[in-house]
Amino acid sequence: MRVLFVAHGASHVPWAVPLAWATQLAGHEVRIAARPQSVDRVKAAGLVAVPVGRRDAGDAFAGWRIPDAAERPERLPDDWPMGPLDWPEERRLSWGSQLIGLADSLADDVVAFARAWRPDLVVYDIGAVAGLVGAAAAGVPAVGFSWCQPVGLYFLDEKEVPPAYLRMFQRFGLEPRIGTDTWIDPCPPALRRPSRVPRVPVRYTPYNGPGEVPDWLLRTSGRPRVCVTGGITTTNFNDRQPQLLDELAGLDAEVLLAVKDLDTGGRPLPDNVRPTGWVPLGVLLQGCRALVHHGGAGSGMTGLAHGIPQIVVPETDDNTQWLWGDLMADSGAGINLDRSRQAEPGALAAAVTAVLEDPGHTERARAIQAEIQAMPAPAELVGYLESRAAA
Template identity: 65%
Template sequence: MRILFVAHGPAHVPWIVPLAWASRLAGHEVRVAARPQSVARVTAAGLIAVPIGDSAAGDAFIRRTAPLTGERPKRLPATWPSGPLGWSEERRLHWSDQVLGLADSLADDMVDFARFWRPDLVVYDVGAVVGLVAAAAVGVPALAHSWCQPLGLYFLHEDEVPPTYPRLFERFGAEPRIGTDTWIDCTPPALHTPHPVPRIPMRYVPYNGPGEVPDWLREEPKRPRICVTGGITTSTVDDFGRQLLDEAAEVDADVVMAVTRPEAFDGLTLPGNVRLTGWVPLGALLPTCSGLVQHGGAGSTMTALAYGVPQLVVPDGTDTPQSLCADQVARSGTGIHLTPAERARPGALAAALGDLLTQAEYARRAGVVSEEIAAMPPAAEVVSLLEQRAAHATDSQPTSTAK
């Protein structure tokens, strides 16, 4: 069968790679629709990319700081987004406007390709609502692919729907899909948050992009090794990385700064226990590490957990997806959440790292969650479910629709 995957952004591409390749290895045709910013990451994974949308138009929606339309649903869903974020009504409405505005800018390209290629099934990133629109336009089932956070846009009741949402579907002659859907979810039990949408569990397989194993990584570390990263796209690490350089000498460990922008630290003096490497795939580096310092990226968080590595999460805000990851890590006992206010104290990073390395409970809990992940169903089993969903397309339609 033909499976159309839809990626949201560059940092989200790695989430769909394992299932996309499992689908290919099962003999299915796969295409990955992606914004121009994400195409290179798709092709680097050996998958066929379908560019959709205009780079500048998409970025314009993402950068908006006020709601785009001013339109409001009759009732704001308590589950949108759910979990411990505690976002204000305006914050949630703005986030929804961003997601829907981005979908609007991509929809023509997305539906045109879907009508040309005629997929049997669409698997879309929970942030890429345009995938659901394309599936409705060609009359095939769709499943969302979560990235371990309950932040996808979904509506359980018609009075929760802002006017912009049904218009996305209606302009292609399709009925809006409203109601409980199904999400493919790699979240291990220890990190679960309450969620009304049924989820299909799938084992998280770390994929952090291509790379090489440097010679120094083959050497057995003589003391604990700490990885510092800001993920594959964020510059958040530039800020807390400079603070860490000031405090690293206080930490009895070797610190590897595996960052995508090493030039951000040009001219700074590196302490003797710090190595500035540029990007190294976390799947190669983390198995040799005793700890991770990161910004709260879902991929960084889950890769560390998959390898049983405790972590110090340093998000740059208190109402962001990154702060949600930090909360998940702290609640699961697998690491420490250092808030912006806490990080501002002199010596705070060094002290938190000392706790991470010396309090054995963090490593023990990280090991337990690693075992939870290993026990989850592999991607190959989920491909079988995709096959069943495509074969019984009628049964996979949403429970309700709006006209």
């Protein structure tokens, strides 16, 4: 069986790696179609990448054909995006247009490869609906893959479908894929939101890239360890380093600072803060008591897979980082430090201290960890993929 995975962006590639490897280890051929800025992450995982889209890797929006107002959806499904995001309709329609624009910019390359390689199945990131176009071009089934955030694009009713989505198929002479297929979903029950989209659960298996264990990680100071990370694609924490350092200095904890491009402006680091350089997040978290991050689902799920409570510091109030913060607060596994609270002196230090001192946050995080461990491993999903391809 040949399986074509279609990724969305650099931070989404790690979500596909465990299932892609499970599929390959079962004896099947696997390729991962990825945008230029994501290709190196696919190759670092030991998988075969197929570059798609414009080769300007420095511009995340290179080549996007954003539909104009006349081509945008008139409405979106009521449960899209799902969860506690309080987006106005205009914001939702704009986001839907962006996903269609991204898909349209990738469709030429995805279709060309699908027609040449002839996969038996397409597994696509729900944010990369070019995978649906590729599946239509190959005449094979498609299965969505969620990254624990419910913001993939789908249309369950023909009346919801905008002209830009239809034209994306029609320019290749293809019948548009309308209605939803199944989504493979690593979201544990405690965080899952209701949906009309059929879901197949899979255990979240952290993959944070290659690396090595530094010697210092094996030595402890006797104080609780707290990991602070801005993820792999955001500069949120980079821009706020002076404030972060001031607040972290007052903690009675050993702080592991996993922030890209650390620039202290010549200021010495506090004695309790250690810059880690590049170490996979799952490695850093072993032995940590709390995780401070920007609200990325990858960082958050890696933390929960290790049973670690979280302090979420979202960059803005209207994106998926905010959604993850709400999920942590609603589940009791962490604290969402909203924008107004971030501006308060000492707010971050107070939130970290509260998580370290209140065992309830850790208990909830470990309960969600148990839910994750009870979900089917990626290897158990290979049979499902085989059945879909056969059908």
